[in-house]
Amino acid sequence: MTNLDIARVLAQLGDLLELQGANPFRIRAYRNAVRTVESETKPLARSVEEGRDLTELPGIGKEMASHIVELVETGKLGVLEEMFETVPRTLLELMRLPGVGPKKAKKLWDELGVETVDALEEAAKAGRVAALDGFGAKSQEKILVSIAEYRQHRERVPLGEADEQVAPLVDYLSALDEVDRLEVAGSYRRRKETVGDIDLLAVATEPGPVMERFLAYPRVERVEMSGDTRGSVVLDSGLEVDLRILPPESYGAAMVYFTGSKEHNIRLRQRAVQQGLRVSEYGVFEVGEDEGEEDTGAERDVLAGKRVAGATEEEVYRALGLDWVPPELREDRGEVAAAAEGKLPRLIELSDLKGDLQMHSTWSDGKNTIEEMLEACAARGYEYFALTDHSQSLAMTGGLDEARLREQWKEIDEVAARHPEIRFLKSQEVDILADGSLDIDDDALAGLDIVLVSVHSRFELPEDEQTERILKAVSHPLVNILAHPTGRLIGRRKPYPFDVDRVLRACKDHNVAVELNAHPSRLDLKDTHLMRAKELGIPVVISTDAHGVKELGLIRYGIEQARRAWLEPKDVLNTRPVDELLKRLAK
């Protein structure tokens, strides 16, 4: 049972409690525990095995700890199973529909006997939903739209695709004179591997024309809502875009607020409360004497209290006694505490990289010759690069056997001789065969500067076999790097099942580096895996897997992902000069 499995069960329990109208703070405790479990880098199953005290984890108390132990040991949670005897599982699905929360889901179930999305659709079409107290014709219509979208399975969009859609929209809005400043916030700014929607932030003293232009964007398919300062639309691609318009003095506070994450913001506000401050998207305010105590529900001016910060992000963080936190870290994974102590990491940057260690040429399935790849790498200012064409078993890619590999070396030597400006490292992406052996013989491997290995077949092997297969490969005495270790393709293919933690520890034992594949459809390893690698002291390399010169620029997605994992230059091997790189990789 993985951490994500555990988190899912706890989240279900939280949803059920919400449906039953339980104490909201108890529900929040479950949400908090879910967060902790999700972002825990070490497998909890292992911690349980080792008899660790789980209550040391934030948000995990006696109850949560016992839930986790029960889940790890039995694979089930008794209380949850019992609850599912009185409440249908499918009700949780209803709550996922936009506009349907716990209260409405319960009401639909209590009064109409609706348990499933299908039943809800039927009831709405028959007009029975509108007849309910608290519902009306509009909510009924909205529910039908939500169901239609739910059926389309709208998923999160990979960051790379979001980038393509965001750029033209930003240009379109920025062209308006009334827009003083336009930024994209949200998970997009935090550079998460996928984004659910786009959060735009516009600074304007006159919001009217900005909102008007936003709603008139030609690719808007539907307006979800629109107020004076806040609007939400769905583009024809299905991507949701939210716009918030603010005055200049609130810009920094708004950037913090809309960049999130939600959990990071909550942490900031908790800290503010302790300091007698209040944080909102409008700024940081001192809480007045009479505030808070006798809040009778009367209208409260959102700008009440003296504003002590708001114009810039730095100012907002400083008002809370914090260093400015890079957006990639804003996930409530300890960054606020680190910022308070001045101990934020010096995150890796693009300019720290001295080379790219995975790419392909026309010798296998790449689009450019090795000389073209070399020139493009040199143009990027790299000190070195490794060419890693596929090996023979990937016949469809034109993979190289030992003989062709040796032929390639001749061409490499010629090209390298013409280009002293960059160091050409001979390498290959060697296939890990189903039994864990390598696709190229040791004699040929010994002629390479770097041996990169990866899995490209038999993804369906049972977990035990898959784990053994990879363990065997990384224990091979000539292997230096394990490439795209989990094999996932974001939104298209799940990672093949294997014990990631065991493989990582084996990499540590055999001095094998792990690759962070920068391609936006892979980003493999993901952030929590990278954090675990760092914890274990395993070197990481960041490479593009470019199949053409155009893809070398994708390296920035790898850098962004590494930053999300708190990686510093010293954690990444290809920030090192070539001599040190090869020394560190040597067996």
Added chain:
DNA sequence: GCCGTTTTCGGCCCGACTGTTTTCAGTCG
């Protein structure tokens, strides 16, 4: 349910928009 240099009890983040309300609950981010 979790947590504690005010606390083992009594707190727990903040605001906008919608729809159905005659003053606000529900949902969302």
